[in-house]
Amino acid sequence: MPGRHRIGKTFRFEAAHSLPDLSEGHQCARMHGHSYAVEFVLTADRLVPPGFVTDFGELAPVKKLIDSTLDHRVLNDVLSVAPTSENLAAWLASWFVEHVEPSLPGRLVSVRVSETASSWAEFVLEER
Numbered sequence: 001m002p003g004r005h006r007i008g009k010t011f012r013f014e015a016a017h018s019l020p021d022l023s024e025g026h027q028c029a030r031m032h033g034h035s036y037a038v039e040f041v042l043t044a045d046r047l048v049p050p051g052f053v054t055d056f057g058e059l060a061p062v063k064k065l066i067d068s069t070l071d072h073r074v075l076n077d078v079l080s081v082a083p084t085s086e087n088l089a090a091w092l093a094s095w096f097v098e099h100v101e102p103s104l105p106g107r108l109v110s111v112r113v114s115e116t117a118s119s120w121a122e123f124v125l126e127e128r
């Protein structure tokens, strides 16, 4: 049947941020924290044995990056741009394409960042 396989893996971490460019009265201008969830989605033109887009285990470097760089940090100190969900998703996608994707059979489709249970922002890569 025509179609395309995609896989996803979700990583979680705790971090603080503020968005100082917002008006003073905006709740997100104040320093506050979130339990973040980040989902990486990959695809591939064909499966590799035993039938994987990419072994979920090969995404371990993402957990390593998150644990060492984002978890229990102030995201304003990590990103050079405002730490919105949109900017964080693009930052993670760019890092993944440079450092992890070259050694994988699959390729990154999107990164979705959730700050809360009811909101998310996604960076979708152009077809490459």
Ligand SMILES: Nc1nc2c(c(=O)[nH]1)N=C([C@H](O)[C@H](O)COP(=O)(O)OP(=O)(O)OP(=O)(O)O)CN2
Binding pocket: 019, 028, 032, 083, 084, 085, 086, 115, 116, 118, 119, 121
């Ligand atoms: N497009 C975006 N909008 C907002 C972002 C963002 O990254 N991208 N971020 C924030 C704040 O960080 C805020 O902490 C989260 O906003 P919000 O979902 O409004 O949080 P609440 O806890 O108030 O959500 P409720 O479900 O309404 O309780 C703001 N906007």
Ligand SMILES: [Zn+2]
Binding pocket: 017, 028, 032, 033, 034, 115
């Ligand atoms: Zn926030």
